[in-house]
Amino acid sequence: MLDSYLPILTLIIIAVGFSFGAAILSRLVGEKKPSTVKLAPYECGMPPVGSARERFSIKFYIIAMLFIVFDIEVVFMYPWAVMFKSLGLFGFIEMGVFILILLVGYAYVWKKGALEWE
């Protein structure tokens, strides 16, 4: 267990160290001449109007919701795929039923227009 995950932990430490190290070093040696205009959000040279955090299209939320549902179903298929050959026909039919239910949901979502981006 530790054999497999110790290298990953080490690599994470190195990668994090590299990212923050580079950013911090560059902050220390870089120029510093801040001004109000320079620190304003970029809006093609115009004074920024209002905050950026306004409401955006509902479609993005729908996509996020659909993603969670479908991704969990995809994750369910991983253990099945690894065991597939030993499960044989029984496993195939069982997963067929699962995929069929998934497809009914998918067809419903499609019919309701949740996948439309006009």
Add this chain to the structure above:
Amino acid sequence: MTPEMLSLSNSPGIFIGVMLVKILVVFMVVMLSVAYATWWERKIIGHMQTRLGPMRTGWHGLLQPFADGIKLFFKEEIIPTQATIVPFLLAPAMILVPALITVAVIPFGPDLHIGNFLIPQQITDLNVGVLYILAFAGLGIYGIVLAGWASNSKYSLLGGVRASAQMISYELAAGLTIIAVFMLSETLSLREIVALQQEPLWGICSFVPNWYVFTQPLAFGLFIITGLAEINRTPFDMPEAESELVSGFCTEYSSMKYALFFLAEYANMIVISAITATLFLGGWSAPLNWGLFNMIPGFVWLLAKVYFLMFCFMWLRATFPRVRYDQLMRMGWKVLLPLALANVVVTGLVVVVLQ
């Protein structure tokens, strides 16, 4: 004495030493590849557009990556007053770190036999290797969303929101696509997947290896497309779309933090190429079972495949215009997802019938 796998229990000192050497070598190779991928891309696209690309720094611009790096390093760091500081500072690392650590499970050669030990040429052989890759690929999205949101600029936010919807849509299709590969391999360990691909093609043709690109051509094509969309490369570079969103989610970033985004983009390209090469193109194994080819060390083949795929990605960038966002989402949900699902069902059917 039969050789045994080097592990933490039989000789901790050597294990840690070997681990550190492997990590440093892989890290250096990835970083150098990232640096030179930027030069390589500018050269390729330059020549494809009948320009020369970078020529001034060193021979044919070979020192360009270092010049760029040094320049960005000494630039002024700007933190916009309206930005939310903590996520703004965290975001570049949150994109780069997952990209850099995903290479840990990519095998780059057969087990080395040194003394009494077998040393796998891979940083670590996880039995859930592919799940590990998917998990960290998913984490990369947080970085982009955070960068877009924390900058508090309209362009950044639009880029971040677009990126998140695009990446999760295509992650779904990518995850579904590679299931077909595991149905054949029956393992999630990349080391074993490469070993399985060295067997004779379809069990008969001993000259050609059994690469999964031959048994799963549709999955290969789908994975390339979804991979391109997940790493936000042209023709799916909506999150950065420089002609409409300035620079998308990294508009407000400057200096080294911008460089980290840049590094992450190319590191992701290397990772996707390495995963594609490992899952479909036989990883480090030679393309033909032939004496001379088998003499070339594994990492050379892996790098050759990775660089070839990266060349194809750059070629695509020089060839295709950016797709529209509605086209992108329609393709992800209405074309790629059903195709991937159908591929799984057909693969299952064929395997069951052959049994």
